[in-house]
Amino acid sequence: MYSNKFKTFIQIWQKDFAIERTIDERVCLDKDGHPLPWYTYPAIEYLRQFDYKEKKIFEFGCGMSSLFWAMRAKKVVSVEDNPEWFAKWQKEFNMPNLEVRCRSSDNLYERAVFEDEDRYDVIVVDGKRRAACCEAAVRKLADGGMIILDDSDRVNTSAEYIAAVAALQRSNLLQIDFYGFCPMNNYTKTTSLFLHRDFDFKTSGVQPANGWGNLWSMSRKERKIFYRENVLVDNAPVARYQDHNQEQEEDHCETGSH
Numbered sequence: 001m002y003s004n005k006f007k008t009f010i011q012i013w014q015k016d017f018a019i020e021r022t023i024d025e026r027v028c029l030d031k032d033g034h035p036l037p038w039y040t041y042p043a044i045e046y047l048r049q050f051d052y053k054e055k056k057i058f059e060f061g062c063g064m065s066s067l068f069w070a071m072r073a074k075k076v077v078s079v080e081d082n083p084e085w086f087a088k089w090q091k092e093f094n095m096p097n098l099e100v101r102c103r104s105s106d107n108l109y110e111r112a113v114f115e116d117e118d119r120y121d122v123i124v125v126d127g128k129r130r131a132a133c134c135e136a137a138v139r140k141l142a143d144g145g146m147i148i149l150d151d152s153d154r155v156n157t158s159a160e161y162i163a164a165v166a167a168l169q170r171s172n173l174l175q176i177d178f179y180g181f182c183p184m185n186n187y188t189k190t191t192s193l194f195l196h197r198d199f200d201f202k203t204s205g206v207q208p209a210n211g212w213g214n215l216w217s218m219s220r221k222e223r224k225i226f227y228r229e230n231v232l233v234d235n236a237p238v239a240r241y242q243d244h245n246q247e248q249e250e251d252h253c254e255t256g257s258h
Contacts (some may be wrong), residue, residue, distance in 0.1 A: 015031065065124065077099050129156055148193055
């Protein structure tokens with residue numbers, strides 16, 4: 001029914017992204033069972049490159065993203081408006097650098113970011129009343145930080161999101177939109193990052209890091225096998241030519257020649 005190449009594509013989604021499990025079990029986890037935010041995969045892969053050990057994070061909206069950030073950052077404050085979900089998160093989340101607060105009324109919810117004197121390096125807007133939360137977020141963002149607005153593509157249909165995006169754009173932040181699939185969904189959406197003009201987060205390694213399903217995360221032997229089985233066309237002269245070019249590309253990259 002499907003070509004071998006398309007089957008390999010599906011297998012990468014199943015194995016490296018664990019997307020089948022996230023959809024069927026309704027969990028935001030990676031292939032190793034680690035928590036993921038409910039952002040698009042391109043946004044997650046961009047964000048996970050950076051070193052957050054000295055960063056302070058504030059979230060409008062709790063969930064697996066709270067654990068994702070707490071595993072990386074110095075301090076995480078996450079505000080929840082639903083008392084039942086708040087009780088669940090308090091019971092399940094047990095990390096010393098993560099504080100979950102319940103603010104059920106509207107004016108207390110968006111004002112929660114002002115409860116501490118801290119300015120935050122990352123502020124996530126992924127709960128209710130996103131326009132008001134974005135207005136508050138720009139006032140508490142640290143120099144060089146970023147604001148994350150999830151589901152930002154709803155700006156096309158929602159007055160709430162039109163106001164939220166407008167509030168961020170008025171603040172002269174640099175907008176980067178990450179389109180794509182995400183955990184738990186079988187459709188695409190958009191996660192937008194709004195970076196302070198002095199944004200300069202350091203990476204925890206090489207940038208860009210090897211992405212999930214990336215050919216260059218394999219060993220050279222594994223890469224050659226994958227390339228021959230999944231990339232080369234069924235035409236001997238073309239295959240030999242491509243194989244030669246692939247080996248030259250690998251030699252070029254692995255020797256660091258210019």
